[in-house]
Amino acid sequence: MSKVTFRVFVGFVVTLVLALSGIATTTATAAPATTAQITVFRADGTTPVGQSVIHPGDTLVVKGAGFDPNANRYGLPVPVPPGVPHGTFIAFGAFAPNWKPSAGAPESARATNRSAVKWALAPSALAQVPTAPFDLRRTIRQQWVPLRADGSFTAKIVATTPKTIPAGARYGIYTYGAAGADNPAQERSVPINYSTAPGPNTPAEARRDLVWAYSPSFHRIVTQTAGGGISGSDGAGVDPRGNLTYTRTSSNLRNGTGEIRYRGTIVAFSRFHLAEIALVDPVIRVRNGRGVLSMATSTTNMNGTDALRRVDIADVDLSSIGNGSDVRGAAATFRPGITPEVLAALSMGPAAPLTLNFPQN
Template sequence: MKRLTGITAATTALACALAPAVAPTATAAPRAAINVYLADGTTPVGSTELHPGDKLVVKGRGFDPNANTSGFPLPVPPGVPHGTFIAFGAFAPHWKPSAGAPESARATARSGVQWAMSRSALGRVPTAPFDFRRTIRQQWVPLRPNGTFTATLKLSTPKAIPAGARWGVYTYGGAGSDNPAQELRVPVRYSTAPGPNTPAEPKRNLIWAYTPSFYRTVTGTTEGTVSGSDGATVDKAGRMSYELRDGVLRGGNGVLRFKGTVVAYTRFHLYEVALADPILRVRGGRGVLSMRTSTTNMNGTDRLRRVDVADVDLRGAGGAGKRGAAVRFRPGISPEVLALLSTGPAAPLDLRLTD
């Protein structure tokens, strides 16, 4: 870069000496910058204390849409601009990718990350054999030709926070691209305590790890994530839980409907599968558990269909439910990747019908 700058300067000086009356003028490229506002998009965030569930609006300028053409080969192909991440999170003091900081230095939650990329670059991201374009679209905000973007971030507390972390809004090159000029930070005053917009903690009425190794396989082997929403949560032990929507269990009979969505996805979303809205149909103490699952290996919640997943032994369960109910997977589980994860023994299930 220094050599190129020197050549450019020498060329400009020679041009001025030969033809001073028509000497060219140079215009410096705008420097990347961000402004952070409250949910109304106009009030600067300043020192306002924020809580889980609050929203911030981030407006950027000076971000080159054609930059960041190298990085991870997935999900953006080499040579295609990788865009820029806009993230709320708790970042370690040494957080910049260009300075060699590891990914663990940047603690975020998925709802608090957006991905600015030009429309033309997004159009060059492949959709087969894996639909990487869908992966990006879930977090995509347009990076306009003039280098501006507007992103809305929903705040939540990441699971693992690095030592000495500082809360704030950060920007940095997308998908492994290093660009010091885009590594920016705006401090944010954040409290993990509930606030007026913090969603109520769902009740944990049906608790199930799926298999003893399900969570470990997704988060460890495939470097992915398992997360819950809309009535579902995933605890630190990797157990999914769903909130009871309606239904009762009397004399070993009844229909229990639960609400919530759990999504398990690998790194780069090569596979993304949802497990949503369980229903337990119980007769004579024997239950059939069905769930709405993804119709393909990587379409997540885009399209779901109900599938009978397992038989559950609820004999002896009373009105309060049952702990450690034996579960056995049924044949015909779909999509294929979920069926593959169901080849071993099922984890036991806890049914808690009262607080």
Template sequence: MRRSVVVVLGVLVALVGVAPAVVSAAPATKTARIAVFAADGRTPIGATQIHPGDELVVRGHGFDPDANKYGLPVPVPPGVPHGTFIAFGAFSPVWQPSRGAPESSRAATRSAVKWALSRSALARVPSAPFDMNRTIRQQWVALKADGSFVARIKTTTPSNMPTGARFGVYTYGAAGADNAAQERYVPVNYSTAPGPNTSKPAPRNLLWAYSPTFHDRVTKTAQGGIAASDGASVGDDGKLAFSLRDKKIRGGNGILRYRGTIVAYTRFHLLEFAMSDPQIVVRGGRGVLSMLTSTTNMNGTDAMRRVDIADVDLRGLTTTGEVTAASVRFRPGIRPEALALVSTGAASPLTLRS
């Protein structure tokens, strides 16, 4: 089992450093253009003030579904049309891949990026040994034979915005495909201030960095990211946080339940595993922390089961269910294998708040 993870990670290391292949030279059959509308799909967005959580509808026309056949070798194989990214984000004034702009010039959260690709091209993306097909389907919108698409995007504020960034909807060749004919921009009057559709920050009742190296191994070594939802968050310090669902503690015994989902992924989503809804069973100052985790290294939240993750020293637990910097020790048998691999060595201390 461990050997298979090592093989997977070995392939990952080989792939994450791959430079783009020869770019697509296929011209668009028509002039590519986009228009941006409000959530009803009919009202032009114009200068309307947009806030985090608002939905935009992007309609595209003239995007050649047979273009962009070359770029990065994953997740779309060379020779298969790579499609087009449709992103809401904050991009530099010079952001176009065709002009040599680096990836750092395009700031967008993954949830605010859609992937327009024809059904026939999607069918040619492999699902083994890595499920590249799933990687695309999470963001996919159908690119029709006439070159049109409709994408719905919920706006979010990206991190690490470049200097002079402009908020807007952008399109460009997907997965390293370089095609100036598909690079389009529509400005959006976006405010980072909360609006009526902005989700309220979830309470941070369980705070845990998992391990001293977890955040860096995911975001730097594996060139991936950590996404939080449904009551979870990730702090600037890299700590994972979950919100309290309920607690039943009496005489130092009982159970603490929390909610929220954390998804950790590598570049290209070759590995993607989730941790969700922690609970701690407390007996005589000893706690057993379990979570719902992915059933495989690559299926995220598609299928999950509860796994015991760690033992927690809760001798300092108060009657209100609080403790600061409790020591944690990982348990054997953690699954999936990718999570087990980042659970070797020391575990970070854990803090519980009411």
């Protein structure tokens, strides 16, 4: 993808986001009903959550009944086309006292992490979501739970702490119409006694053995220009300054020559996941103080971690690394041949410097 093509692509994403934000959606609003209900259980699916203290990483099982699979036919025109049932979001998060979309509450009133939001949708509706020119069906499948013909569903959600919490927010499980479909009959909630303190299932915080912003503009383009986000897992993280961090798994450096391996998965995505690229498990090959950084990256512009291939990303000056000395601000230069095309376009300018941290002996 050329620089011009990338600008067109980003322009399309931005235009679509702006257009959708201003759309006066036609909403099929159902009359409030008492049939839609949710019950929340611990991870075994049978023990009611009650007042149990839930920590980050704990699994909750949500069982719903009475959710009309034919409702919510209008809202945002993507990813579900108008006229097709949009389904229902099931979310763990911190919601403001006035959180209901049907009452005009903004999205900012519903603080969640995407991994803690499931999407109940009838299989027949999912089959009508387009796969070209963007695979919008994949976008839903990442969160999908089947909404059965009798209006029931079962969703497993792992509790996580949102980054920004609205004033007066209450933690809980919430359901509401998906993709801009306002339906007060499906707006339900169950309070959860949630503690942000680590628990037995809380993932370990990602180490900062490799710290890299990728490029000076990477975080801004992904999160602001393309209206998306960047997330880390399995040993990777994103720090408050937008740096990508990875955990070292091995190093056999001797006199500035050897190999350093890291683990972790970073996923950068645009609004509606029209673009989604992964940066996974970096490896730095070092010879006489000259390093080559490779990563496993997505094979297409929007398949995330579905399929990966290893690509050399950058040359790195590691002349001072020796047998494993800390390196601050190592100069890096992007290599040609980076894939997929969106990542290549994001690599056309200067690369950000790297920091490598080693344990002190």
